[in-house]
Amino acid sequence: MRKLLLIMFAMVFVVSSCKLDESEDGDTGTDTGTGTTTTTMKITSPNGGESFSEGSSTEIKWTSNATTLLRIQFSYDNGASWYLVADSLVNSGVYSWFPLPTTISNQCKLRVATISGTAADETDQNFSITKSNSQSITLLSPIGGESWEAGSNQQIKWFSIGVDSLIIQYTPNNGITWSNVGKVVKNTGIFFWEPVPNTPSTLAKIRLLDADDSSPVVESPKVFEILPEPKIKVKAPNGGEVLVSGSDKMIEWESENIENVKIAYTLNNGFEWIPIIDKYPSTGFYEWKNIPIANSKLCKIRVYDAKDSEPWDVSDNVFSITNQTTQAITITSPDGGEAWEGGSSHAITWNSSGIKRVKLEYTLNNGLTWNQLVNDFENNGSYQWSIPDIFSSQCKIKVSDSEDAEPSDESNGVFTISQVPTLDLISPDGNENLIAGAPVDIIWTSKGIDNIKIEFTEKNGITESDWFTLVESTPAGVGKYSTSFTRASDLYRVRISDAKDGSPRDVSSSTFRVTQKPTIVVISPNGGENWLVGSPYDITWQANNIEKIRIEISVNGGKNYVNIDSNLVNNGYYRWTVDPAKINFNSDLCKVRISEFIASDPTSKRAVDETDTYFSIHKKEVEKLIRVTAPNGGENFGYNEFNEIIWASVNVDFVKIEYTINNGQNWVTIIDKYPSTGRYDWNPVDLPSSLARVRITDYFDPSVRDESDNYFNLTKKLPSVKIISPMQLQQLDVNTQTDISFICTEDIVKVGIYSSIDNGVTWNLVTYQNTPADIQHTFKWIPTQQTEMGRIRIDGYLSIDPNIVGASDTSDRFIVK
Template identity: 25%
Template sequence: MIKKYFLLTNFIFLISLFCLNLQAQSVTIVQPNGGETLYSCEVYPITWNQSGSLSNYWNIDYSLDGGTIWASVASNFQSTTGEYLWTVPNVSSTTVLIRVRDAQNLSTQDISDSLFSINFPIQITSPVGGEVWQGLSTQQITWDAGGTSNTYQIHYSKNGGNTWIPIVTNYSSLTGTYDWTVPNDPGSNVIVRVRDAAQYCKQDISNVFEITPAQPVLLTPNGGEELWPGCSYQITWDQETFYSNVRLEYSDDNGVTWNTAFSSTSNNGSRNWTPPANIIPGNQYLIKASNTADFNVFDVSDAPFTILEPIEIINPMAGDTVYGCNLLAIEMIKSTCIGNFRVLYSLDNGATWSTIITSLSNTSNNNQIYENWTIPNGITTDEAIIRVERAFDNTVFAESEVFSIRPSNDITVTAPTPGESINASTTYQITWDNTPNVSGAYDLHYKTVSSGWTTIATNITGNAYNWNVPNMSASTVQIRVRDRNNTCKANITENFTIIPDQPILLGPNGGEEFWPGCSYPITWDASTFYTNPTIQYSSDSGSTWTTIWSTSTNNGSRNWGVPIGATPGDNYLIKIFNSGNSTLHDVSDAPFTIKTPLTVIEPDETDTLIGCTTFPIRFETSGCIGSLRISYSIDGGDNWTVIVSSLSNSTSGMRTYNWSVPNGINTDEAKIRVERAFDSSVFHESELFSIRPSDEIDVLTPTAGESVPALQPYEITWNHTPVVSEFEIHYSINDGGVWNLIDNNVSGTSFTWEPPNTPTSTARIRVRDRFNYCRHEVSDAFTITPAQPVLLTPNGGEELWPGCSYQITWDQETFYSNVRL
């Protein structure tokens, strides 16, 4: 019973202590405690009172929805003073509470007694988003402010706030308004930011709006101007109204079509433009200036301007008639900026043109006159035109209206008459009439369609002149008679004809003989030709012709190298005529001959040549075909052996070559061939003839197949004619491949020979004239049999000790190879 009472008493005591403790530990928020208005980004002191044994570590939270959701302001914040400086978040709410509680005893806490508010310090009211503001317009930026320094920085951004561009800084305003001149900086993602200049955290950013380009303003040309092609003029614009580089275009049809002047030029307010010299003149020109960033944003000249004609001829005029030998003043209005001029005239309404002056200086006046053109004489036309063009660019030009030109009639040629034919190399009288307006002294000239004027005579008086007509062929010859003291006064005949001389060939003229490869003169009477002649030859009496020279200097002679390959014959002719006119020609009076370059005369089919004799080979040759090669064949020409490889040859006609006929040949199909040493295509071969061997020596022994023992005396025998008396004797063991001397001074008809110990079945003996090697005879093949070997020691009865050395000997001559023991 006592124990139970004690326990109960202790429990009550503990409860009492706990209750006392709860009353001793407390926290009470002082501010914000309800009804206050705070502004985002400001530093606000949260304060509270505390009592009891607290930890002095605090968790501080705030709620924007009246206590449903809490967000931390600070955790485990140590404070014994009951204050925390709170940077108010950038939010807006009217249902805000603050909670402060002991971080180590969360039950010890307090909450604001009632709700308070957090407002944005700056709230932009314009732009609100979606506006479209044009560049260079004035728009009002407005905002509501509270808790700010009333000094602001205002920026705008075109990329959603990634980068900001200043509008104004340190702008003081109590009303929250700013008149903004919108920059000409187009963008569709533009926002404005207003922030407190003292505390950047206090700011607001507008919703997205759009800036459109300013209306571009073109200043000049703006209508009514007159521009000269090739001259430079300034295009100007208000550069503030453009936001990018400027594209400049021009139109010649009041804006229907456009041509690019400059695809992109710096936006500096002006650019010099030179209308091209070949631009089309007109009064419907406009300039268009547009932003290169958007060609649809542009301005155009208010009214058309004019581009003038680069050149305009005002004299001569339509219907004017001017006369040869007079001066004509060519007058023009033109641009001073297109360079020098070329002045021309036409007599056929512009089909063809002749130059008056190639480079006429362009004066600084727009009106210019050229007074130095003397109208050429002898012209009758109602289709004359003057043309003035740029000296280096004939696409820029002007042409006068059509006018007439008439000739001066002070001189009239009366002979020759139109269409008259005159023989060359004759004397012809030229005649003319004249008026008193000439000096009485004349210069005479002639020309053809293919040549200029050639002087006939100068300073002639009277009205006639005997002309030595030149040798030519022309159907378009004209005569000009001209006043010597005033060359403009002249008269030119209509076309007449000069008939040329008959050409004359002098040689070859028949009966000549020409060797191929040699050079012979072809000669002619040069005075009978009026051009360089063409020379040809024929090998078939004129049926066909081959050109030697298509044109040769007309000096009366030229050496002709007769082709080596020319076909020999006696029907050759030469033909000569003026180049380009084969109608009049001359031909050799009779044929001449081109000989065969090589002809072998002897030997012929009746000849039989004997070996070791000398035979004269006779042949006819041109001495102009170079060195010769002479060969012989013993099989009808299938194979050839050279007699002489290069025989000097410089004289045409019959030649002889003494040939030493080789011995040992027996044939009826021998031939001689003579040919050019370096060109075997030029050759000639003899008829077939015979060759027989020489019979001065006849070997009798050894005979065919005979066996002759080596090292044994053997008698070689032979017969001979009286022309041979001394001999050389040789033997061969390889069928004549190599010969070995036996004796070189033998007389008589026999010789005793000891054959070498060289066994062979192809041995031969050769006996030849000691003084004429051609005279020889070779035996048939025979056999040399081996000698009987002879052993010398030991040869019987000797006593030899084992281990001692003894000499074995033998007669080495009786062995023909190494010895086996």
């Protein structure tokens, strides 16, 4: 039997070989027995004797009348084994073969056959594939545009010539840096990259290098994408919940780079999993309706990638499903620590079981009192709350069964409700009339704002560059900021805004006016004059921005004033005959006061000035009189300083001036004969005393004299610094050189000069400067910042110890524009 089978197999093989030989010979024609046309196939190139380099290309050509698809195969061992070159080809008669294999052989053959096997042909003779003298690598994949997931397995493919082993590298940043994918790999043309690293990038490339000498080298011509590694995290139910059979529950999860998910649940802590849904878009939410009838405390949810079940995640802890009527409520939000803004809308959420309708309440005082939100609300686990515009950091929510208030739950901790920020400028809001340099209060109301920024404009604020910052940040709750405006303009406005982010803001509804400050300077009498009762005298002054004035007189050193005249036109001149009704006795303590007169506000003191020092008014019958008015007790006169001796006199032409330092035991002449002008500049001697007096005597009649009523002090001159400029409200130009001028005593050998742009709150050192014996000094300074609150401070250091500040002076406020 076995022998019979072998004979039959041999006969079949012979017959088949004969048929194949007939086809392979490429003979065409008609079957003489049947008259039907046979399928023919004839390879024309290569057909034997050719020699090709590995990795090169050539065209395979044939002739055939086949109407079916063709297959091309290759053999490098004279037909002992065949390998596929191309499959399912249309019979075009030609195929571009690239690249030729890297198998070196002179026993190569090609076969072209119909897929149905009706016709085939092989090359008549062997051809050769020889080793190439050059090296090359061609990357086939990835070449750009691919999207590979981190953690997935991918194939890196290439073709090479003359290369034995390769190094494979990748870059996530388009070639800035490269990292090895693995160890040196054999040149197989394919590498399984598993897993793709979790380095998400849209600028990834692959690079191949010859392991021997790094040449040749090739990289992806374009970038491809490495997507983030897919992730899933179950959020709810996540442990501890109690779900009631037949109810609904929102299953929640977070995912990354997942298109669809599959969801399942377990009743036995993962021993078995029961599908809920096999494929659902990974939106992060799925409503699990009609929870199955079960009683288990070992339930969990599993969510995983619907494509290949990886990745996946399950509930962190078990929850319960019960078909028993168990009532429970657990608030999930807000549960403490939240910060919600009044006027916004937030969801109050809770988990519950066995409850149909609920009551919701809130507290602003940590539960001392409760306010009802809704009394009979369908228990769907969520309520959208429009939050009231209030402020409290002691807020809680309470949810209870609306039927009997049991069970109930409240937030575990307090949360905060903040008010909607509002800002309302009250004053100045438009049409006010303010005086330059006069105090003005900026007043506002606010809610929900910690600090405000205050700005002003003198040009109606048409462009943003017209606005200047008055203060960057000041507490909003104060509601008031005191300042003054220094320049005249009819187009002032104020703007206030949240110092944090500029919103909300409010601006004066219309412009207000700032006019120059009204000023009055009394010119005469201004001290030392001698007037007689009943005689006419000129009262003169200089006044600006004033229409009407009032004139008053005091005969007791300014303690009380009586009216001379009022509602006078401001012409700078008034002739007054000393009225006996105002004064009919002798006084050396007279002063004149001139003030602005406003009929609608008779007590206004917007502008006022008085004589600098006393003058005298006496009855006409007085023949001669001298009255010392300064020093007259209590003054401090310093050594090496010019101090004024002041007196009043009647009918005295020349005086003698003396001083004592021992209460009159001895008198020392200051000047023997001096015109009785009422003033004399005296530089005292260096003899300190607390018992000093001055005596003034009629040079021609020594019986007419007067002396200081009380002692004054003679002191050594103290170290001092006095700033001369910049002066009060002086306007300087930013980035333009200006002078800082000051005087100091000779015992100041060095000064430190400081500047401030915030009215002296903070100081910045400008320079240190030595001060030689000159009395006045000047420093060239360039202010670099605009400010309405500029000041200069100068600290003087003593010659006895240059590290000790012996004197200091601060300038009045000035402006830098």
